[in-house]
Amino acid sequence: MAGQKLKQALLPILGLLGFLLMWSIAANNVTTSLGKFPGPGAVITQFDNLYQEHVSERDKELAFYERQHKRNADRIAKDPNYVPKVRAYTGKETFLDQILTSLKTVLSGFILAAIIAIPLGIAIGLSHTLNQAINPIIQVFKPVSPLAWLPLVTMLVSALYVSDDPFFSKSFVNSLITVTLCCVWPMVINTSVGVASINQDWVNVSQVLRLPALTHVRKIVLPASIPAIFTGMRMSLGIAWMVLIAAEMLAQNPGLGKFVWDEFQNGSSQSLSRIMAAVIVIGLIGFLLDRAMLQLQRWLSWDKASAKR
Numbered sequence: 198m199a200g201q202k203l204k205q206a207l208l209p210i211l212g213l214l215g216f217l218l219m220w221s222i223a224a225n226n227v228t229t230s231l232g233k234f235p236g237p238g239a240v241i242t243q244f245d246n247l248y249q250e251h252v253s254e255r256d257k258e259l260a261f262y263e264r265q266h267k268r269n270a271d272r273i274a275k276d277p278n279y280v281p282k283v284r285a286y287t288g289k290e291t292f293l294d295q296i297l298t299s300l301k302t303v304l305s306g307f308i309l310a311a312i313i314a315i316p317l318g319i320a321i322g323l324s325h326t327l328n329q330a331i332n333p334i335i336q337v338f339k340p341v342s343p344l345a346w347l348p349l350v351t352m353l354v355s356a357l358y359v360s361d362d363p364f365f366s367k368s369f370v371n372s373l374i375t376v377t378l379c380c381v382w383p384m385v386i387n388t389s390v391g392v393a394s395i396n397q398d399w400v401n402v403s404q405v406l407r408l409p410a411l412t413h414v415r416k417i418v419l420p421a422s423i424p425a426i427f428t429g430m431r432m433s434l435g436i437a438w439m440v441l442i443a444a445e446m447l448a449q450n451p452g453l454g455k456f457v458w459d460e461f462q463n464g465s466s467q468s469l470s471r472i473m474a475a476v477i478v479i480g481l482i483g484f485l486l487d488r489a490m491l492q493l494q495r496w497l498s499w500d501k502a503s504a505k506r
Contacts, residue, residue: 295452328393372441
């Protein structure tokens, strides 16, 4: 048992060390127009630089508001009737800010998709007639890349989301809808398949007890189909994270995708290492999002074997 645990601990470490070694060797042998391809050391340096830039930007923001507060206090001292005005800080988004922006967008779009897709999937799984009516629509739009929808979404949001003081920025709404579109289909399909595959004996028990429709869904359908629902949710979240980064690059919406594109356009000697740092962060966040969904599945699912990986 102890040897098995030691093996499980060592194998990921050995795999990581092997990857870092191959990365270092490859980086030393690849030269681009901007210089050597960044190795692990250069990327680690950029992580520190990006954090220091964030700290510096927050210091500037604090100093900005302190100056406003002092200026307003002086005006009020001279004129008690003066109504102070506070302007928002408009400094550039740092790397950490853009990480938070992308996370907020992907989680918002994912939750919105779940609110739409899971009830729809349950309804399709329970009704053969509804499945026949909606399945062709799903099969037509499922293969369409969400990025193909992006120009249409942008035009619709610009035309319909008109406000002098919008609660959400248009760039956020564009990315949100794009993420929602890529999340809906896997969740709908997996949920409907899970519901349609429920053990017939459980359905018969529900019929014998004459459970109301909502009680049947809550007591029988949802618990039985949770493994399939979470499979669709995990697939959707992984796809959504990839699509969001691409959408942010294409539409220049705030987030990690825009950071990568801006660094590529910048073309400085540090751009490659900063892009590589962003790529690593994107991968790590995608991994953590999947692990979070897996842990949630373990808590909620009766079938623990379905949540082992």
